[in-house]
Amino acid sequence: MHRYLASRLLGLLAVMGIVAVFVFVLTHAAPGDPVAVLLGDQASAEDIARVRVQYGLDKPLPVQFAYWLREVLHGNLGQSIFLQRPVTQALAERAEPTALLAAMAVLIASAIGVPCGVASAVYRGRWIDQLFTGIAMLGASIPSFWLGLVLMQLFAVGLGWFPVSGYGSPEAGLGERLHALVLPAIVLGLLNSALVIRFTRAAMLEVLEEDYVRTARSKGLPERTVVLKHALRNALVPIVTVIGLTVALMIGGAVVTETVFGLPGVGSLVVNAVLRRDYPVIQGALLAVAAIYVVINLLVDLLYMAVDPRVKL
Amino acid sequence: MTHPRWHRRHVLAATLAACGGALALPRSASAQARSHLTLAMVAEPQTLDPMASTADLVGTIMQHVYEPLYTFNGKWHIVPMLAEALPTVSADGRRYVIPLRKGVPLHSGRELQADDVVASLKRWMEMAPRGKAVAKEVEDLAADGAGKVVITLKNAYAPLLAQLALPTGMAAIMAKEAIATPLKEFIGTGPYRFKERKPDQYVLLSRFEQYSPRKEAASGYGGRREALVDELRFVPVPNANTRVEGVLAGQYHFADLLPIESLPRLEQANGRVVPIRTPSFGFPYLVFNTKEGVFASQPLRQAVEMAIGEGEMMAAGFGDTRFFSVQPNHFPEGTPFYSTAGADHYNQRNAAKAKELAEKAGYKGEPIRVLTSRQYDFHYNMALVMAEQLKRAGFKPQLEVVDWATLVQRRNDPKLWDLYVTHSGQFPEPMLSPPQLGDGAPGWWNSATKQRVLADFNREADPAKRGALWAKVQQLVYEEVPYIMVGKFSSLSARLPALEGYAPAIWPFFWNVRVKG
Numbered sequence: 152m153h154r155y156l157a158s159r160l161l162g163l164l165a166v167m168g169i170v171a172v173f174v175f176v177l178t179h180a181a182p183g184d185p186v187a188v189l190l191g192d193q194a195s196a197e198d199i200a201r202v203r204v205q206y207g208l209d210k211p212l213p214v215q216f217a218y219w220l221r222e223v224l225h226g227n228l229g230q231s232i233f234l235q236r237p238v239t240q241a242l243a244e245r246a247e248p249t250a251l252l253a254a255m256a257v258l259i260a261s262a263i264g265v266p267c268g269v270a271s272a273v274y275r276g277r278w279i280d281q282l283f284t285g286i287a288m289l290g291a292s293i294p295s296f297w298l299g300l301v302l303m304q305l306f307a308v309g310l311g312w313f314p315v316s317g318y319g320s321p322e323a324g325l326g327e328r329l330h331a332l333v334l335p336a337i338v339l340g341l342l343n344s345a346l347v348i349r350f351t352r353a354a355m356l357e358v359l360e361e362d363y364v365r366t367a368r369s370k371g372l373p374e375r376t377v378v379l380k381h382a383l384r385n386a387l388v389p390i391v392t393v394i395g396l397t398v399a400l401m402i403g404g405a406v407v408t409e410t411v412f413g414l415p416g417v418g419s420l421v422v423n424a425v426l427r428r429d430y431p432v433i434q435g436a437l438l439a440v441a442a443i444y445v446v447i448n449l450l451v452d453l454l455y456m457a458v459d460p461r462v463k464l
Numbered sequence: 465m466t467h468p469r470w471h472r473r474h475v476l477a478a479t480l481a482a483c484g485g486a487l488a489l490p491r492s493a494s495a496q497a498r499s500h501l502t503l504a505m506v507a508e509p510q511t512l513d514p515m516a517s518t519a520d521l522v523g524t525i526m527q528h529v530y531e532p533l534y535t536f537n538g539k540w541h542i543v544p545m546l547a548e549a550l551p552t553v554s555a556d557g558r559r560y561v562i563p564l565r566k567g568v569p570l571h572s573g574r575e576l577q578a579d580d581v582v583a584s585l586k587r588w589m590e591m592a593p594r595g596k597a598v599a600k601e602v603e604d605l606a607a608d609g610a611g612k613v614v615i616t617l618k619n620a621y622a623p624l625l626a627q628l629a630l631p632t633g634m635a636a637i638m639a640k641e642a643i644a645t646p647l648k649e650f651i652g653t654g655p656y657r658f659k660e661r662k663p664d665q666y667v668l669l670s671r672f673e674q675y676s677p678r679k680e681a682a683s684g685y686g687g688r689r690e691a692l693v694d695e696l697r698f699v700p701v702p703n704a705n706t707r708v709e710g711v712l713a714g715q716y717h718f719a720d721l722l723p724i725e726s727l728p729r730l731e732q733a734n735g736r737v738v739p740i741r742t743p744s745f746g747f748p749y750l751v752f753n754t755k756e757g758v759f760a761s762q763p764l765r766q767a768v769e770m771a772i773g774e775g776e777m778m779a780a781g782f783g784d785t786r787f788f789s790v791q792p793n794h795f796p797e798g799t800p801f802y803s804t805a806g807a808d809h810y811n812q813r814n815a816a817k818a819k820e821l822a823e824k825a826g827y828k829g830e831p832i833r834v835l836t837s838r839q840y841d842f843h844y845n846m847a848l849v850m851a852e853q854l855k856r857a858g859f860k861p862q863l864e865v866v867d868w869a870t871l872v873q874r875r876n877d878p879k880l881w882d883l884y885v886t887h888s889g890q891f892p893e894p895m896l897s898p899p900q901l902g903d904g905a906p907g908w909w910n911s912a913t914k915q916r917v918l919a920d921f922n923r924e925a926d927p928a929k930r931g932a933l934w935a936k937v938q939q940l941v942y943e944e945v946p947y948i949m950v951g952k953f954s955s956l957s958a959r960l961p962a963l964e965g966y967a968p969a970i971w972p973f974f975w976n977v978r979v980k981g
Contacts, residue, residue, distance in 0.1 A: 181870075182866070182869075182870040182873060182874070183867065183869030183870040183872075183873050184869065184872065184873040185869070187869070187872040187873050187876070188868070188869050188872060189510065190517075190593065195593070195596070195904060196876070196904065198593065198596075233510055234663060235511065235646060236663075241663075244663065244664075245664070300705055300709070303706070303709045304709060307709065307713050307715075308709050308712045308713040311713060311714075314713075314715055315706060315709045315710040315713045315715045316701055316703075316706045316709075316710055316715070317665070317699060317701070317715075318665060320502075320697075321660070321662070321665075321666055321668055321697065410702060410703050411703050411705070411706055412706065413699075413700070413701045413702065413703060413706055415663070415664035415665050419664065419702070420664070423508075423702075426839075426867070426868070426869065427869060428869045
């Protein structure tokens with residue numbers, strides 16, 4: 152176990168190193184100049200050159216990379232060109248909506264996906280199965296901006312239950328902020344439940360064919376116990392995996408939903424940074440998201456042990 | 465295998481409950497005694513320093529906090545704001561004596577003095593892009609007692625007052641003790657004072673109780689300003705559809721710059737929202753690379769001018785005829801610089817004639833590299849139509865569609881392009897836009913005639929005479945074709961009926977408006 156953890160942590164560092172190189176090279180390989188965007192149409196060539204020097208953008212790329220890496224190793228992700236604050240601070244400010252949104256969305260996705268997937272497997276081939284599989288197909292193919300706008304029109308414009316966008320008014324408490332996250336969380340939850348349904352169904356179908364399920368039934372156990380206790384527990388490993396991956400994806404990837412609902416999250420931070428070529432923010436945010444991704448993967452692997460005692464690490 | 469019936473029902477019921485459970489909370493009903501406006505803007509401002517950026521959004525927000533010496537009235541004439549009156553200008557047009565209004569309180573409580581104005585203008589000339597252009601013309605800037613400021617120019621420079629009046633890249637007057645870079649405090653004289661900023665969430669401004677308004681009636685940005693609402697909340701809502709839904713839902717009192725396609729929905733909302741059309745909001749224009757490549761040849765640029773149909777391009781870019789106009793005049797009718805000089809060069813769409821001109825100019829089928837971006841849909845749509853028009857005239861256009869950050873970088877290199885598509889806000893002074901009228905902007909237009917005609921225009925300080933001199937510049941632009949002004953477009957915004965007294969403006973302002981109920 153300890154050896155496993157140690158090797159995983161080493162691997163984690165290696166992955167982060169590779170990510171750091173890629174992120175840096177790709178960001179700088181893209182054409183475009185942050186300073187030209189920052190200073191706007193009226194700026195002269197001298198102004199642009201002066202500000203480039205100010206941000207060290209005039210130095211050769213390897214020098215910039217070495218400088219950046221040194222700062223990163225000291226826990227400093229650099230200074231945003233546009234936001235006029237450290238990248239770590241910008242990330243910290245955006246972390247709350249993104250984390251809360253991911254948590255709510257995963258809860259919704261699991262609450263829908265697992266029961267629907269189980270029911271689909273139990274009633275394999277019946278109308279319920281076809282209904283849920285159909286819903287899952289639909290969920291996997293609907294674009295999130297469309298669903299977001301539809302729900303917005305229905306529940307925010309039509310019924311007025313939720314705000315259309317934003318993260319609460321200036322004097323908002325946690326309750327109001329959570330309230331503002333409900334619609335986007337439903338969008339993300341619904342769409343991601345599709346994957347959970349498919350995985351749960353597949354895992355359950357496999358387990359339901361097992362001998363011990365037949366044994367359990369032949370013992371005369373109630374069907375509910377057979378399905379929920381004997382089958383579902385054993386089918387949990389792939390389900391936990393897919394839920395874990397969903398969390399990881401949402402931390403860095405709820406970009407579209409965040410933009411549609413005007414949420415000040417990590418996704419919109421990254422998109423704006425890319426459009427303006429705000430190199431330090433792109434690099435810092437991608438590095439942070441990659442780190443979270445890798446850590447969540449590790450946690451998921453560790454969770455296997457909790458849900459399945461047969462797994463030995 | 466069959467399952468007992470109740471089990472099946474049980475699973476089904478649990479499943480449906482999970483699938484269909486809605487998490488609805490009632491809309492929060494927070495009682496607020498203070499009135500406020502929630503204003504949905506297109507983005508997060510890059511900065512709140514009104515001098516540091518020429519971005520419209522920065523000027524739109526900060527014009528409530530800071531005021532300039534002069535501003536524009538509803539007819540685009542320059543009128544005094546913090547200045548008491550228009551300046552007295554010496555006969556040679558080099559010495560401007562600007563009298564200041566007395567008894568104007570700053571947000572810090574102190575009265576505004578001439579040395580605040582001098583310190584602010586010095587900062588503006590050091591750091592603001594517009595200010596630096598003015599600095600090249602200025603010999604001396606000094607206070608004359610507490611109530612006057614004197615600007616001495618190297619040569620007569622007529623755009624001075626317009627430069628001082630523009631709300632973007634603003635020559636904002638600040639308390640001299642609050643001047644720092646970057647700004648830590650925002651101490652101005654405006655009807656609103658800065659309260660709080662949370663990036664990507666809001667900028668809050670609150671009413672400045674001691675504000676001293678001008679006596680003249682309000683007109684455009686000029687005249688009497690009154691803060692009738694306690695707090696302004698500028699909220700970034702980058703997604704245009706979300707701004708539409710938000711104003712329809714009543715969440716925003718005002719939603720800025722909406723897609724024109726959303727107009728039918730706004731009109732059919734049973735009076736829940738009021739669409740706002742701001743005419744002559746801006747103009748798209750095509751810039752030629754006059755320095756290198758095929759369009760270094762003026763006759764060839766004239767052939768392109770002959771080939772294209774600006775009307776078709778505007779229709780492709782803006783769709784609804786209420787939102788664009790196809791007019792050769794660079795400035796709208798009824799404003800000081802309105803002129804139809806060169807009109808016969810506009811919207812010709814004559815492929816045969818263009819082909820002839822191109823052949824005469826020695827065009828051998830070289831590719832025409834057109835830089836455009838999809839960041840603004842209308843740029844791309846117009847470029848598509850233009851490419852077809854050029855093909856009909858025998859040109860070989862080659863669209864290079866890149867993102868905006870790439871375009872603004874590439875256009876600085878004369879080796880990389882022949883023509884690019886862009887747009888500008890419609891400013892009340894020709895020398896403010898497009899930058900190609902000045903020196904050094906991409907396109908690098910430079911000719912002896914240009915220097916002479918623009919020098920005449922810039923030397924004449926009398927606003928009445930400048931109109932006629934502008935006509936000569938416009939004529940020259942149509943003849944030498946450094947850029948083509950394609951047409952004029954209007955913008956669409958929307959407000960709730962409860963927001964009363966709003967006057968359409970290129971940089972929307974929220975003094976003199978009230979909120980009902």
